[in-house]
């Protein structure tokens with residue numbers, strides 16, 4: 096679902112990122128408003144006026160979505176649930192949290208802050224419309240855009256308050272169940288089952304639009320939304336389960352110290368002949384005179400032109416050491432799993448400064464989780480901390 100993300104700017108200290116899908120969608124929405132929606136709903140303007148109305152609306156939509164997400168982010172920060180970024184993607188925005196929420200009260204208030212902000216924005220745009228209409232009755236296009244933005248914000252508020260996880264209403268519901276049962280995993284499961292029911296309703300409605308009304312556009316739109324709600328709910332359940340099973344375990348518990356390392360001076364063909372074929376590792380940490388320098392993966396080797404294998408050296412192909420591919424021995428295992436999932440990595444290096452200790456692989460963590468889940472199905476219980 097996610098495309099490449101770019102950071103647009105920082106707002107209240109949070110990086111605001113946009114997914115490629117959002118940029119594509121904003122162009123599509125702008126085009127639809129200018130050529131279809133506005134001429135139909137507000138007839139009698141010139142094409143230039145419709146263009147200005149379209150651009151003003153897309154700016155207003157952008158501000159509305161950011162306001163909604165910033166409201167989530169500010170409350171999250173207030174309750175010490177750090178926000179990593181605000182990302183705009185195909186269905187609006189999402190405030191990406193670092194890890195799971197720490198207590199139900201914070202989660203509840205964070206969840207409802209977004210829709211409350213949208214409702215306030217809706218009232219604000221409607222009030223602005225009334226004022227413009229009163230004092231500048233001839234500025235028809237201006238108050239029509241303000242009225243449109245008011246309605247849109249109200250729609251965002253109403254849609255998000257549906258108690259279907261991972262929508263805001265579903266998150267609030269999860270917080271309530273979490274408080275009642277004192278079990279985040281159970282609460283996430285129940286809330287996302289309701290989310291799944293809502294997703295099926297959306298998919299059924301999508302089919303209805305397509306079959307009965309031959310309305311492909313809104314059919315596809317509701318269908319995509321249904322798939323998104325379903326997929327995101329299932330992902331959140333997995334995420335919460337793995338977090339609660341791994342608990343406070345650090346990566347040192349899952350460390351594989353017996354890993355063959357290579358020198359940066361090797362050529363790629365030497366690496367393939369003498370290391371890859373012999374040790375069957377999918378990646379090799381690169382160690383230069385006792386100091387960890389980076390990692391070279393099979394994937395990086397295979398993406399090279401084979402004729403270059405004879406003269407290219409490991410040093411120029413490896414990924415240098417960064418905080419995206421290496422962690423300290425006390426790093427939380429669940430955070431490491433998150434890191435690997437987010438960056439689609441098969442492993443992370445574990446190092447104490449430049450001193451290489453070993454690697455932690457995604458496969459090992461996943462195997463640990465699947466075994467623990469089978470052996471001790473009662474284990475996933477997180478006791479809520481005080482709010």
Ligand SMILES: [Zn+2]
Pocket residue numbers: 163167209210255263
């Ligand atoms: Zn929201």
